[in-house]
Amino acid sequence: MNTEITVHPKLQHYGLTTANLDAVIDWYHKVLGMTVNRRSAVPTAGQHGPPFSAFAFISNDELDHRIVFFEIPGVVADPEKVHHARLQHVAFNYETLDDLLGTYLRHAGKTTTIKMLTTLLRPTSGKVELDGLNPERQPGEVRKRFGIVFQDPSLDDELTAQENMEIHAALYHIPRRDCAVRIEKLLKLFELWDRRKEPAKRFSGGMRRRLEIARALLHSPRVLFLDEPTLGLDPQTRNQLWNQVRKLNEEEGVTVFLTTHYMEEAERVAHRVCIIDHGRIIAEGSPNELKQQTGSQTLEQAFLALTGSSIRQEEASSVEQMRNFARAWRRR
Amino acid sequence: MAMNVIYVLWLRQLKRFVRARSRIVASVGQPLLYLLALGYGLGPVFQKAGMGSYLQFIAPGVIAMTVLFTSIFSGIELIWDRQFGFLKETLVAPVPRLWIMVGRTFGGATVAVLQGIVLLAIGLAAGFRVHDTLSLPLALLFMALIALMFTALGTAIASVLSDFQGFQFVMNLLVMPLFFLSGAIFPLSNLPKALTILTSLDPLSYGVDGLRYSLIGAAHFGLTTDLAVLSIGAALLLFLASSLFSRIQL
Secondary structure: OOOOOOOOHHHOOOOHHHHHHHHHHHHHHHHHHOOHHHHHHHHHHHOOOOOOEEEEEEEOOOOOHHHOOOEEEEOOOOOOOOOOOOOOEEEEEEOOOOOOOEEEEEOOHHHHHHHHHHHOOOOOOOOOOOOOOOOOHHHHHHHHHHEEOOOOOOOOOOOOHHHHHHHHHHOOOOHHHHHHHHHHHHHHHOHHHHHOOOOOHOOHHHHHHHHHHHOOOOEEEEEEEEEEOOOOHHHHHHHHHHHHHHHHHHOOOEEEEEEEEOOHHHHHHHHHHHHEOEEEEEEOHHHHHHHHHHOOOOOHHHHHHHOOOOOOOOOOOHHHHHHHOOOOOHHH | HHHHHHHHHHHHHHHHHHOOHHHHHHOOOOOOHHHHHHHHHOHHHHHHHOOOOOHHHHHHHHHHHHHHHHHHHHHHHHHHHHOOOOOOHHHHHOOHHHHHHHHHHHHHHHHHHHHHHHHHHHHHHHHOOOHHHHHOOOOOOHHHHHHHHHHHHHHHHHHHOOHHHHHHHHHOOOOHHHOOOOOOOOOOOOOOHHHHHHHOOOOOHHHHHHHHHHHHHOOOOOOHHHHHHHHHHHHHHHHHHHHHHOOOOO
């Protein structure tokens, strides 16, 4: 492949210059041993870090029913609605009372999978189950059972942390008495209690994330979906977030189903990995199993060994374009 | 339970309105320009044509315009809100989409009516006079009907659009024609045939007419027609919006 020296105008707009572009290209070169077409590869790299992302999944093994169990034979999402979603023969067959972790490629279908599990998208074929229930047929029951933190922000910025929690409580019909206690507990756990009366717009990225996680846990869900929760956070914040999430996993017995870009995080926090490439599961197992299977030192190497080193080229969907716009706007 | 969810979502929008004061000022700017520049600028010509005070004439139109813009935008905001805003949170909550849509629409409509009241107050300060204070509640009713109708319309459109590319289209081919063909800035009588047909097809015409009836005591279509068209229009659009909204997938 040849190298193209131009920086895409759109990327220049987002502050990506030839200087840090080179760093990214270097990264590709060193890690993947390849020369990269800047124009197509960098949009993903510039905005999302390395071009792959992990889908991690921590679950509690105490109770069988708390663990997500789903099977998606030949699920194909509506190509008109969801770009790049080619989910085929995706099946998580839960076998032991082990914790589960999935590692997917970006655009491999992970967000689509989450959407289908969380009643936001109807599978065009195949079957999805969450906690033994069908999201399509029993959306109300399924919605009570999971909490979700989306990749994109979903707080009301004008409202305070406390008010954001209270609206959630109303939406999930949590009795007022229990709710005050629970809000206090969660806000304290995520170190937001002192700032509960401040509007969310004054919070940093890490605080927002924490508030979103606290909110998603308010109704004591059985499964917590975190779609790239550490995207754009600094290492300290990420570290703290993972500690809090693990604590919750242990204390509340909530299954955590999450995606992350950072393989080392997946390796550290998750117990089981499932790698999907273009909608197909290509490997599944604990980080150690996957490392052994490929003879790699780290999960990242295992991941590359399994998926190959070629860059997945993706077109930006309309959501992606809006996301870029939102990002540029927020920076101002 | 339904009432509580709807109430909470409605209250949320009121809080947002009250807290974002800069937004209130910004959204009053354009109608204010219409009110003052046109009201005073065209005043002498209007007077000479024997039509009386143009400020008196245009003030109800500008109030209707404010309500139209605010409500249609609060509906359209859905496009943004469902990807980057709070709406996503409500879409996965175990409550029927209908409640969410109702709470959101009523919240947006209430905010639009409040904007209309702000404009009315500014108009009064600028020299606009209401013919009968007792008919103010009627004016509020008309504002509410306009607001509901167009919040629902905005919601219906936003439920179908997937990104902002269609937004400009909506603006140029829907909102502006709705406003300009509504008789907000010119009298509906003695118009060319084509314009008469177009204006009578524009639902906002009846809103402007109703407001004019209640605020300055002059009507083109008459109170009953105005009320009937607006109520039926609002009901139909609310129905359409709720069915499109409940089908939203992300």
